Amino acid sequence: MDKTIDEAIELFRSQKIPVFEPGEEEYERSVATPNLLFRFSRPHLVIQPETASHVQAIIKQARAQKLKITIKCGGHSYAGHSTAYKGILLDLKKMNTVMLDIKSKTVTMDAGCTWGHVYKKLVNGRHNGFIINGGRCPFVGVSGFILGGGLSPFTRSFGMGCDTLEEATVVTADGELVTVKDNDDPNSKEGKLFWALRGAGGGNFGVLVKMKLKVQQLQNKDGVVVAGRYQWFPNSGITNDLMSTMNNFYTTVTNDFMTTMNNFYTTDWPNQMTIDSTWMCDPQQKEGDGVRFLVYYDGNKDEFDTLIDKYIKQPELAKQLKRRSLPEKSTRFLHETLVAQWSEETTKAFPTNKTYNIYSSFVFNNDKISIEKVTAIIREEMKTFRRLYRGEKVQFLVTWIHSGGKAREKKPSDTAFFWREAVYHTYVTVDWEDKWMERDMRGFLKNVKKKLRPFSLKREAAFINFADGELSKKAHERAYFGNNRKELRRIKEIWDKDNFFKWTQGIQLPQGIDDDGELDVDVPDKEDMTDTIAEEQWEYFKTDDFVKDLKEFVDNVDKFVKEHPLLERFFKGKKNYIKELAQKAADLKNDPSTPLGSKDLLPKTIKVTLRQQVIYCDDSSSMKRDGRWDSQKRLVDRIAKITTRILPEGQGVALRFINQDVDNNSNLTLAEIRNILEPMSYMPGGNTEIGTYLRSKILEPLVYSKLESKSLERPLLISVITDGMPEGEKSSEFVDAILECGNKLEGAKYPRESVKFMVGQIGTGKAAAKFLETIRNDTKIAESVYCTSDQLDAKFEEFHKNEGDLDRWLVETLYWPIKDSEDKEDHESDGDDKDD
Ligand SMILES: Cc1cc2nc3c(=O)[nH]c(=O)nc-3n(C[C@H](O)[C@H](O)[C@H](O)COP(=O)(O)OP(=O)(O)OC[C@H]3O[C@@H](n4cnc5c(N)ncnc54)[C@H](O)[C@@H]3O)c2cc1C
Structure with a gap:
């Protein structure tokens, strides 16, 4: 739904149709309702068309994308029929022009008017003795009132409001503009529509955009009424x-x-x-x-x-x-x-x-x-x-x-x-x-x-x-x-x-x-x-929209995405994605069980999470030593746990192993990751062809193929965990794969930092330490790779008793590789930390 909504927003904005999203003032005004029964009504969007052609464009698009439309004029429905809790609220309030022609005794009005707009024409023109067969309350909408029949204070003298309707213009379900009149042949389809618009209620046959009513003359010659x-x-x-x-x-x-x-x-x-x-x-x-x-x-x-x-x-x-x-x-x-x-x-x-x-x-x-x-x-x-x-x-x-x-x-x-x-x-x-x-x-x-x-x-x-x-x-x-x-x-x-x-x-x-x-x-x-x-509305309700400071928060996330060209490139126009992520991050702020939402750490948590997480694990036979396999499991579990905390619905983590194949869905939830890990063991006799499989299991499917199909949606952060050095492949295979990835990104006009690597060692193996040392010192890939000097399992154990510290360390570790590219200022001011 979010993608569809994002597309719709983009399209409407490109056509200069006013669109408002949760948190924006106009949105809040449009959805506000006095009836607390509808207190959780929060549609995805509010659109306020200004012309009939705007309405046509909206209906055509909504129909093409199967978006639900709720029409609102004055919003006075007693049963909340213009209250939307999903899809688009089509609020006609900006269509409120009234033309009074006292000679022909007609009034033509846009369908977003309230009776107050219409009566004002008689009042300002001092047209005493004339009345329009409208509602008692000046805030009732002309559309809902007339379409439902309409009981005016002078119905007993002039009939129902709809009896004084002469002409109506409607945007139909096909997006066509049709005008129907009281003199249309009653057996024609136009005549039938005109008949139906007089009393069948709103929201059935199309969006009424304009109507013409007769102006009535009171019987009192002095233009006086008694009230x-x-x-x-x-x-x-x-x-x-x-x-x-x-x-x-x-x-x-x-x-x-x-x-x-x-x-x-x-x-x-x-x-x-x-x-x-x-x-x-x-x-x-x-x-x-x-x-x-x-x-x-x-x-x-x-x-x-x-x-x-x-x-x-x-x-x-x-x-x-x-x-x-x-x-x-x-x-x-x-x-x-x-x-x-x-x-x-x-x-x-x-x-x-x-x-x-x-x-x-x-x-x-x-x-x-x-x-x-x-x-x-x-x-x-x-x-x-x-x-x-x-x-x-x-x-x-x-x-x-x-x-x-x-x-x-x-x-x-x-x-x-x-x-x-x-x-x-x-x-x-x-x-x-x-x-x-x-x-x-x-x-x-x-x-x-x-x-x-x-x-x-x-x-x-x-x-x-x-x-x-x-x-x-x-x-x-x-x-x-x-x-x-x-x-x-x-x-x-x-x-x-x-x-x-x-x-x-x-x-x-x-x-x-x-x-x-x-x-x-x-x-x-x-x-x-x-x-x-x-209860029903709660299902669709996003609490963020009521959190007072959330708008600011969303704006901040939005702002920092805009300030970073790389993020801007991937997330431009994906406001709902950002907003959902920001909402979850805002919730995190209130969670005392983890520092992930704390003032200093939250921006890092968000930046890490904006990247598609890929965890690349070592399952070679050496992992059986010193409890490395179990340490790696716990580490992966924790990485998945923190990086999925604030991900929008449907997003998750990709998990790959050097030797074994597991579910290759790149959006695994924490529960799915646990299900994979739980029965799994290292691969007896398994090698460490770490570069070969980095290319075939991760870079080819998750990067290269997406570059080809132009569908790379998020930058990637690939966390590589290993306890050894490459075996069964060229010693330079891993570095070559990373270089190749950078070249392919540039070839496709993406910055190299679109894919970053964090490489960490598990266990105390000397070979592994040496391998990581070579990577750390390789200037050709320094831009893309951060090779931590922490021994991951030892650090994990060190922090294990204090989960807060553990989360902090992990986020900081994952943040390092992306820090350079996305937050140069941070990098400069925090530069000393890097020696840790
Ligand atoms: C204070 C108050 C006083 C009232 N006084 C009277 C009265 O004197 N006489 C009387 O008859 N009724 C009266 N009503 C009832 C009122 O007429 C109905 O509730 C009417 O539907 C309100 O119209 P609206 O445009 O304000 O409502 P909305 O809630 O905006 O719309 C009502 C219905 O019409 C649909 N709709 C709205 N605009 C369009 C459009 N342009 N095209 C297609 N569908 C549309 C909506 O989707 C919804 O289903 C009153 C209600 C209130 C709250």
């Missing part, structure tokens, strides 16, 4: 049974509340009136439970007051609704009321205000029987919630978004948005601050869902814009799209036959899984979902 907000905490509370049974007075009050709410919901309000309401249960709220009303009225204040008096018989509520609702110019309404009214929801959606949130939604008609049952259930559940979670930082909210009116005039099959009958789209929110409450909260919501679902349209309707991430895979299409779901699958096949835009609650292909499952109960016990999302 208000009132939080009603009835004197005796709304769930206070104790009092209600104590005496008749309180019983009357409680009943008064329920009667008022039931009348309120079953009233057929005129289309100009929209009143949303939220039942609020916060066990920490001393006032008890209450209901918040948000009012939007397309008309003047007198008409509004008359309607309130006519339909609301509870005196206190009627009085306050009238007092708290004010007439204001529509531009002022857009500028401040929407923002102020939605302050709690909006504030909750700010990434800095983190809580755990789960949601579910229902679609209700307003017939008396259902409404009375639904309100009774909510009231009972609030009572239970308050009793069970007394004093906890938890909330249970039920929000009724007022629909109906003009939205009901279309047939369910006129657009993908199916639930035309709806009068209320009601969503339940459960939130909490303490993660240990998750099981309780999920269990509670599960129970509420079970009770309310039978009263939802067709006993299962849900609204995709108030998505419930827990709806079963075998039923979510039914819940969101009712009888439109089969047509949606057919359209999916036309526009995305390979299901490139695939996600958990996406529209399937016609041959996808059956959609005949239970809605809420397909998982045996939803309480068992506790922490599942976090």
Whole structure:
């Protein structure tokens, strides 16, 4: 994956498409989410295209490389549908141009806009009396909202947001740019796509990049709307049974509340009136439970007051609704009321205000029987919630978004948005601050869902814009799209036959899984979902990205790679490799069991590890003497242990023997090395043809062939361990092989120091000491070889009791050969050490 991502980054950057990686500020902003359930969501990349052609290039590349794409506009999905934890997050925020044409009453906007961007055009132009059928919250994205149908504060006057869509431009799964319009032939594939874009939710058919909406004219001639907000905490509370049974007075009050709410919901309000309401249960709220009303009225204040008096018989509520609702110019309404009214929801959606949130939604008609049952259930559940979670930082909210009116005039099959009958789209929110409450909260919501679902349209309707991430895979299409779901699958096949835009609650292909499952109960016990999302995301989560100083650390590793031409040559563009290595190195910093991560040693550990490690061992018969064979095993084990500590996933060490052949994988893990070593013995009668096999077992396969195929990915450090002198070959064979290697590297335009050698002696053999002496004094290879004067096994024993010292000595030893080439300054200042 890293390689693919690196390639993608390089390509996007070459096309000047903004790409951000973990640790970069823009990345962090893009992935920030207020819902702690998604706290470990860290995609590989964030891309912020600026134009439709950027989006085309991204989709083509992602498709070619099979990279997962998650599209994000305003990021307000209740179920985290724009939250990515792998692949690419395609954040459209930079595509935010809006063009308002008040003459033709249309607004054209880029698909990364939020409603705030769009409303600003009306506000700044002082276009009073005009409204765009968008969201209540200025931070909601235009794309997710319209694609999901869109319930505006004036839906009852003008229909769903998607009913006012005139034109949409989409980048399809093939990377093509297609514009579809309301006057396309409904039987053409364009006409079908246009139909589907109105209510099937985001992320199904392509990336929406632009759309044109009708601008609506309010009926009030002065361009005034009446808007208000009132939080009603009835004197005796709304769930206070104790009092209600104590005496008749309180019983009357409680009943008064329920009667008022039931009348309120079953009233057929005129289309100009929209009143949303939220039942609020916060066990920490001393006032008890209450209901918040948000009012939007397309008309003047007198008409509004008359309607309130006519339909609301509870005196206190009627009085306050009238007092708290004010007439204001529509531009002022857009500028401040929407923002102020939605302050709690909006504030909750700010990434800095983190809580755990789960949601579910229902679609209700307003017939008396259902409404009375639904309100009774909510009231009972609030009572239970308050009793069970007394004093906890938890909330249970039920929000009724007022629909109906003009939205009901279309047939369910006129657009993908199916639930035309709806009068209320009601969503339940459960939130909490303490993660240990998750099981309780999920269990509670599960129970509420079970009770309310039978009263939802067709006993299962849900609204995709108030998505419930827990709806079963075998039923979510039914819940969101009712009888439109089969047509949606057919359209999916036309526009995305390979299901490139695939996600958990996406529209399937016609041959996808059956959609005949239970809605809420397909998982045996939803309480068992506790922490599942976090668990899944943790798999992909890289802690480095949250370590505050890591960015600096990565930058430093990156910087020192850049400062060393050799490393730069091999690691340029492999930022993820460097980052993974740096992350592991950062972890090492906190490991008290080894000094490898200490301030002075860490740079050396990193430099050693940046090289492909090859350990070349002696298994000649002389290794049987003085416990040399076992010493060598322990030494190899330790070298492998320290050099694999910070290697990125999939990287490892190559192990070769003069006489015997073992697994020739060059990326062996420590465990694999141990498996090889454990049963192995020296080779009775084995020779020391050390130069011959250096060439055939190491240089040819790991260097020369890679030079030919131009695939030498890392510089090499070859550690040669021997106890003797060459036998069975020319005495100069070993030196010749090293010289040859340097020449071949230069021939292929690589510096000689791309392959370095550390040669060390094991045992006390005089012949070996002599051989090493010759090598040490051979000026022809001095540039590439460091021949330690340490007797490796003796040193190993010396340090054995103190593993920290052992690691330090080993890293220093391995570091010597590469020191000259990669850190001249170090070399100069530390020069004296070399005599050790
Ligand atoms: C505070 C608040 C207030 C809200 N008010 C309302 C309201 O008044 N009425 C209403 O109907 N809903 C409302 N919602 C719900 C909201 O409309 C949906 O959550 C909607 O999907 C959010 O759109 P977004 O672009 O912000 O979301 P995102 O999370 O960015 O996207 C939502 C989905 O659409 C996909 N998507 C985003 N952009 C594109 C694109 N350009 N092309 C293709 N797919 C894309 C994403 O991948 C994701 O699946 C509200 C939500 C919140 C949090």
